[in-house]
Amino acid sequence: MAYRYLAEIIDLQTLTLLKLSLDRAGIPYRVHFEQALQAGAYLTGNRGAQVEVRADDFAPAAALLEELGVAVDTRPRDDTFSFLHEFDAVTGTLPLLGRWDVAYRLLLLALLSSALLATLLYYLEARLG
Numbered sequence: 001m002a003y004r005y006l007a008e009i010i011d012l013q014t015l016t017l018l019k020l021s022l023d024r025a026g027i028p029y030r031v032h033f034e035q036a037l038q039a040g041a042y043l044t045g046n047r048g049a050q051v052e053v054r055a056d057d058f059a060p061a062a063a064l065l066e067e068l069g070v071a072v073d074t075r076p077r078d079d080t081f082s083f084l085h086e087f088d089a090v091t092g093t094l095p096l097l098g099r100w101d102v103a104y105r106l107l108l109l110a111l112l113s114s115a116l117l118a119t120l121l122y123y124l125e126a127r128l129g
Helices: 012-025 055-068 082-091 102-128
Strands: 003-009 029-032 049-054
Touching (some): 003 012, 003 055, 012 029, 012 049, 049 055, 082 102
Antiparallel strands (some): 029 049
16 A cells, blocks of 8 residues: 655654544554654754655545644655665565564665675685685
8 A cells, every 4th residue: 555745743742643643533654754853853954754644544634634733745746765665565564574663674684785795705705815
């Protein structure tokens, strides 16, 4: 199921209220960069957490945001997270790793790739040297 960008929230209290409201309404959502709000929006260049909902649930979620007084970004956006979405879709179906957050799955892939590269370089140096 495709997700659609809903809003960017720069304040942790508003994000918490929005998440509770979406949960109460039964609307599935996902949040990117939520941990950035812990440090403060000024440290991240006034960028906040980005909230996405399923494309089918966009209209009810937008109405819910308007009730909360949060502006809904309805401008067309290019898919900024295309690699992340594809990676989430591919690895989200794995039996054990699919339960992990997509950031941890990406970190695990990076660590495994670097370990494989280091091992390959070690054996190439031993063979050629």
